[in-house]
Amino acid sequence: MLSPALVDEPRIAAWDRRVDWWLTGLAVVFLVAYAWQVLDTSLGPVGRMLLEGVLTGTWALFGVDYLVRIALARRRGRFVGTHLLDLAILVLPMFRQLRALRVVTAVTVLNRQLRDDARGRVVVYVVGSVALIGFVAALAVLDAERDAPDATITTFGDAVWWTITTISTVGYGDRYPVTLEGRLVAASLMVAGIALLGVVTASIASWFVENLRRSGAAVERELDEVSADVGRTEAQLAAVLAELRRANARLEALERRRS
Secondary structure, eight states, X not given: OOOGGGTTOHHHHHHHHHHHHHHHHHHHXXXXXXXXXXXXXXXXXXXXXXXXXXXXXXXXXXXXXXXXXXXXXXXXXXXXHHTHHHHHHHHGGGSGGGGXXXXXXXXXXXXXXXXXXXXXXXXXXXXXXXXXXXXXXXXXXXXHHTTSTTOSOOSHHHHXXXXXXXXXXXXXXXXXXXXXXXXXXXXXXXHHHHXXXXXXXXXXXXXXXXXXXXXXXXXXXXXXXXXXXXXXHHHHHHHHHHHHHHXXXXXXXXXXXXX
């Protein structure tokens, strides 16, 4: 299902259908390379350079996709204005301090694929989004924080615990980011946590409403069936009464003849 912003952009919609799975594959490659780079502390300079090349190359391909979408747009100014977040996600990682934000580009691609494939399966979408956002946030905050002075998030376990407490809006405060990049990740995760809680609440309410609607429809069908049965029974009783009246009329006629 196309997003409302692309309903009047058939060329962009066609491009998305053509490259979405390729971009999804690139996003998975990006996340694997990024996780490897962050979690494997034994990597040598050559390995880190190769992984950095993979990350930079895939991020550049996401940028090419954005530029192609602009070129295909009928109203380019409107397209850019409605996709400022995508532009920011692509431009901000050019600054060294915001390097980890490149991973958000991969998240947006995967999220788009999850949203389009869910087709109303809200539970699948919510669980997939929570797992994806939580894993990426843990990696990003660990990448930003572990070498910072006075850092409280120095291991992947610390990062996962911080992610869980943040995305659930509990926020114990025993782990917190101290760098600019880590705080940007935290702010994004807080917003995502509030949004996901809203989606969960809305999905539960929708589930109750849908069940009530189905129950009401089932009751209406049963009432219609009962009404139909009552109508048929009344017709049969009317036929029996008419037959009894005719029989009674014949008996009365016979009695009059005898008398």
